[in-house]
Amino acid sequence: MGVTVRAPAKINLVLSVGPLRDDGYHPLDTIYQAISLYDDVTVTDAEEWSVEVTSADVDVTDVPLDERNLALRAGRLLADHHGLDRAAKVSVTKGIPVAGGMAGGSADAAATLVALDRLWELHTPDREMLALAAQLGSDVPFALVGGTARGGGRGELVTSVPDESSLWWVVVPGAEGLSTPEVYAEFDVAPGSDAGAPAPGWETPDLADIVRALRNDLEPAALRLRPELAETRDALHAAGARAVLLSGSGPTYLGLAADRHDAHDILDRLVRRGVSDVRIATGPVAGAHVVEYV
Ligand code: C5P
Numbered sequence: 001m002g003v004t005v006r007a008p009a010k011i012n013l014v015l016s017v018g019p020l021r022d023d024g025y026h027p028l029d030t031i032y033q034a035i036s037l038y039d040d041v042t043v044t045d046a047e048e049w050s051v052e053v054t055s056a057d058v059d060v061t062d063v064p065l066d067e068r069n070l071a072l073r074a075g076r077l078l079a080d081h082h083g084l085d086r087a088a089k090v091s092v093t094k095g096i097p098v099a100g101g102m103a104g105g106s107a108d109a110a111a112t113l114v115a116l117d118r119l120w121e122l123h124t125p126d127r128e129m130l131a132l133a134a135q136l137g138s139d140v141p142f143a144l145v146g147g148t149a150r151g152g153g154r155g156e157l158v159t160s161v162p163d164e165s166s167l168w169w170v171v172v173p174g175a176e177g178l179s180t181p182e183v184y185a186e187f188d189v190a191p192g193s194d195a196g197a198p199a200p201g202w203e204t205p206d207l208a209d210i211v212r213a214l215r216n217d218l219e220p221a222a223l224r225l226r227p228e229l230a231e232t233r234d235a236l237h238a239a240g241a242r243a244v245l246l247s248g249s250g251p252t253y254l255g256l257a258a259d260r261h262d263a264h265d266i267l268d269r270l271v272r273r274g275v276s277d278v279r280i281a282t283g284p285v286a287g288a289h290v291v292e293y294v
Pocket of ligand 1: 138153180
C-alpha cells in the first residue's frame with residue numbers, strides 16, 4: 001500500500017524583504033503563487049527510513065539523500081509528532097528544478113506530510129500540519145495551501161488570496177543553483193533603498209495591475225552574486241515577456257505571458273536565441289494533493 005502526493009513549485013509575485021531579525025531570518029511580505037511544475041512523492045511502509053530521488057527532466061545530483069533531505073525530515077517529524085515508531089520509504093519524482101528558487105525541497109516536505117498522514121490514517125488537523133510545515137522551512141506551509149496566498153512572518157504565515165485569474169509563465173531555471181542563505185546574506189550587504197515596502201492588495205488583479213506590482217527585493221543581490229543572470233533577464237524581455245521577475249532567491253527567471261499562445265511564442269524565441277532549458281507553467285494551481293493510492 002502506498003500513497004502518491006503531488007506538490008507544486010512556488011514563485012513570489014511580490015517578495016518584500018525587511019531587515020534581518022535577531023533569529024537570523026528576514027521579515028517578509030510576499031504574494032506566493034503555486035505554478036504547474038510539480039514533484040510527486042510516493043510513500044510506502046518500511047522497516048527503516050529511506051529516500052530516493054529520480055527525474056526525467058531535472059538534474060537531481062545535488063539533492064541530499066541523508067538527514068538533510070527535507071522530505072525525510074518531514075516524515076520523521078510527523079511520526080514523532082504522533083509518537084509513532086514507524087518508518088517509510090519516500091520516493092520523489094522531481095519536476096521542479098533543484099535549488100532554483102521555486103521551493104522544490106519545500107514541496108517534497110509538504111507532499112510527504114500529506115502522503116504519510118493518509119497512509120497512516122492520522123487525520124492530523126490542518127492547524128497542526130501547518131505548524132509542522134513551518135518547523136521544516138519558511139516555504140513549506142505555502143506548499144500545503146497552494147493557489148495564490150499572502151505570506152508574512154518569515155514566509156510561514158500564509159493567508160489565501162481570492163484569485164480567479166490564470167497566469168501563463170515562461171520559466172527559465174538557470175544552469176547552476178543558488179544558495180538561499182547566500183542570497184539573503186548578500187541582500188544584507190546592500191538591501192536597496194525601497195526594500196521592505198509592503199506588498200499591494202491582491203484580489204483577482206488584471207494583467208496590467210500584475211505587471212505594475214511584480215517585485216522581488218532579492219533580485220539585486222542575486223544579480224550581484226551571479227551577474228550573468230542579467231542575460232537571462234534581458235533575453236526574456238527581448239523575447240516579448242510582459243514582465244520579467246526573479247523567482248524567490250533565484251536563479252530561475254520568470255517571464256509573464258499574456259496567454260498560452262504568447263507563452264509558446266516567447267518560448268520559441270528564447271530557444272532560437274540559444275536558451276536551452278525553458279518551460280511553460282500556469283498559476284495558480286492547487287497545493288499538495290493526493291493523486292494516487294497504489
Ligand atoms: O526557512 P528556510 O529553512 O527555508 O530558510 C533557509 C534560509 O534562508 C535561512 O536559514 C535564512 O538564512 C534564509 N531566510 C531568511 N529569511 C526568510 C527565509 C529564509 O533569511 N524569511
